[in-house]
Amino acid sequence: MATASLQTAAPGVDLEKIESVRKKYAEEAQKRLRPDAGAQFLTLKDANDPRLQALNEDPWANHVALNARPSPIQDSKVYPFFVVGAGFGGLLFAVHAIRSGAATAEDIRLVDAAGGFGGTWYWNRYPGLHCDVESYMYLPLLEETGYVPTKKYAPGWEIREHAERIADKWQLRDKTLFRSDVDSVTWDDSSELWTISLTERRGPRGSPVISHYVRAQYVYLAAGILTRPQVPRIPGLASFAGPMFHTARWDYDITGGSQKDQLLSGLRDKRVAVIGTAATAIGAIPEIGKYAKELFIFQRTPAYVKPRNQEDTKLEEFKASVATKPGWQFDRQINWNSFLTNSTSPGQPNLVRDGWTDQPAYSAMMGSPNQAELDTSSPESIERLVTNFHILDLPNMEAVRSRVDQHVKDPKTAEKLKPWYPSWCKRPTFSDTYLPLFNEPHVHLIDTDGKGPSRATERGLVVGDQEYPVDIIVLSTGFQLANLRAGSPASRIGVKVHGRNGYSLDKKWDTIGAATLHGYLTNGFPNLFFSGTSQATITGNNTMMLNFVAQHVTYMISEAKRRAGSNKRAIIEVTREAEEAHTAEVVKRAPYFSAIAGCTPGYFNGYGVVAADPATKQKAARGATWSEGTRSFLKYIGDWREEGELRGLEITLRPAVEFDRARL
Incomplete structure (x- = not known):
């Protein structure tokens, strides 16, 4: 059924390399494990500090127009x-x-x-x-x-x-x-x-x-x-004297521009800090970098960044190759999903051909009908399953890390931007401009070695003993999950x-x-x-x-x-x-997801x-x-x-x- 089966010690597999990479993954995950897990974050809505609570306000609602509507x-x-x-x-x-x-x-x-x-x-x-x-x-x-x-x-x-x-x-x-x-x-x-x-x-x-x-x-x-936007519980965060906002409540009054006109002229003479490097940041950071005087990117865990390869839609081509028959959208969705679940048929065309469809081991998180028989009572069987996923995943993640070297000139910066975890631990991100941005002299990667900023001051952010003075803080810190x-x-x-x-x-x-x-x-x-x-x-x-x-x-x-x-x-x-019968069907299949437990902390595994x-x-x-x-x-x-x-x-x-x- 599947194009890539899970076979331990498949021809050409370097098991010593697999074990070496898994050891590196485990070391990097251990750096980020915290006893407070998801409690390390605070939702803005639940914040006691008035300033943080205010960051949750809706900047887009037209209250006058909405109040004038009949209820x-x-x-x-x-x-x-x-x-x-x-x-x-x-x-x-x-x-x-x-x-x-x-x-x-x-x-x-x-x-x-x-x-x-x-x-x-x-x-x-x-x-x-x-x-x-x-x-x-x-x-x-x-x-x-x-x-x-x-x-x-x-x-x-x-x-x-x-x-x-x-x-x-x-x-x-x-x-x-x-x-x-x-x-x-x-x-x-x-x-x-x-x-x-x-x-x-x-x-x-x-x-x-x-x-x-x-x-x-x-x-x-x-x-x-x-x-529900959240922020890490950084000591002193509310004391920062400059403008601060969450990416889910972007403040164009501060940055200039609008969602359709992204001329961020308000950043031209500003030192800007971005906390976080997940999917949102991968989109926003290159745009900030076009205008900011200096840009400081505070990274706890590197994203894994694949090419976007954006294209304008050509109507005739769309009609000829995409919207070809009734039901085309669902057919396209199922075709795409079969690559994510490592369940393509022999000779099946790849209709979408994007960065999602070349990582079959993402099925460790998505599930797959291509499952070897799994003896749930046997730790050896579980370990064999997890090893097989790593074998399947290594070429993809090696290519992702190699791409960092291709785009980032400074070797030390490139090493800090490499994601050391399996593909199924994070949602992939896509950008053609994020990695090259780190070659610009006004862009500074502040890698926190998995810990995040130590504290905030009136002037900026502190990592370890070093303070980074900034004018604006952008919180790209996700949502309560x-x-x-x-x-x-x-x-x-x-x-x-x-x-x-x-x-x-x-x-x-x-x-x-x-x-x-x-x-x-x-x-x-x-x-x-x-x-x-x-x-x-x-x-x-x-x-x-x-x-x-x-x-x-x-x-x-x-x-x-x-x-x-x-x-x-x-x-x-x-x-x-009936619900217990369905639950039993879910439970007997649940050990398939064993590989997620060893992931670097994130919302896929409840932050570890x-x-x-x-x-x-x-x-x-x-x-x-x-x-x-x-x-x-x-x-x-x-x-x-x-x-x-x-x-x-x-x-x-x-x-x-x-x-x-x-x-x-």
Whole structure:
């Protein structure tokens, strides 16, 4: 099945070289391990210091225009569908609910903390922002909207505008309440409806807020995870006297320019510090470097940087070689994904031909149907699996490190920029300009040997005993993701969810670990659905995943509604037996992901947290993704749909609610 199988001691493999590299990986990972793991970061929203808290303000919301709009939410009303999140996840669910016939646009209400559509693409508007996945695959519903992206890798503003395009086409703009935080979602056992408590902000911090209470039949948790910016707990950070902002709240008033006009003239006489060198920084740093008087890049862990090879879209070529037939976008996504999961067929063409598709060992994180039989009781079998991944990965990572030498003239700087970890430990980054920037005399790499800045002062940042005076600090320090795998769907989006008999969704996860059917609904929480990768699949292309989750969930709802008829409403709940059966399928495949445990700390492995006791290990295994890859998972849930029985779901019929007149 696969083009590159996992074979220990394959011909030409230098096992001594493999062991030497693994030793280097382990040494570098050890430098970065911290006992506080994810707690080393502070979300700006939760900061006690007023200055840090202010960095979380929404710089993009047009409060005057939003305040002048009629509210889409009427207090005390009952809505058929309530969606938490108006990024691509929420939009795709709403679109598929409409297209399936389960809902009309009027039946749906969406709520989002942002001031507009787009999710992470609303918040992130930093210079140099582009999607790292080909836009022909990433921008959803291209066939349905008729839109053609301008470039192979679309800039951020274009992706955000596409979210707006989807909202307008399916008439969702006036169904969405922005600048609002959902506080709680609670099941009412008597009415068998969900009660939602939310708070609407009517302006910047300190402005009036309005509390809303509504009810809904179906609730979909679609709020994204790349929306809550965090900063490392650097002592004295708030004491810095100059301007400081997070990349997810870029301040063009300070830098000059705008997202579409990235002339950063405000940096021309400034010394700028950037903390962080992950994907965001790889995009922003070259743009800052064009204008800053001096640029100091504070690095804890080097990124692994591959070529971007950006191209403008040529319409005739796009029609001839990309959009060739109905269903082309999904076919392209699956073709691309098969390379990431090391599951290509002999002679299969590589339609996308990007830096994702030449690293088969990334399947250590993505999963793959190409699995050798694994004796989970045998440490030797696990070690053999991990070794095989390193054999598969070495050519790719050696090429990545060699590319640093090709572009960076100073050997000492080049060595500090080389990533010493396997490909599956970090999301790859793509740039044609990042590495050459370090040849410029005004650009300084401040490598912190895995520790990060020691402290901040009024004048700048300190590493060890050396202070680096700067005028501006840019925090490229990511988002709260510590509970990405272990946390419940409620904790991942920061909402309190209580189901039957007031039982907390967080408590269920804390007690037994993840328990779902297909990753998208759980017993005790009827008519509640959520997106995510735990007990489901990870694709590398988030909108692809969000699209098929929305399709799968709306199938369940539309089929249940069909059975209910026009005079009944359907209450959908997975049985305990069904969710435990699905969980067992996930758990028995979980050892496949053993290679992740040895990664350098990052959000893929909870910043290095390793479960010690058997109970914690078992709960962690329950939260794993489907280890046979996306195509296997899609067949698994597709076969379930083909049965047509809604196996594992209990459908209870109740008298229909007259939604137009329903009140609390």
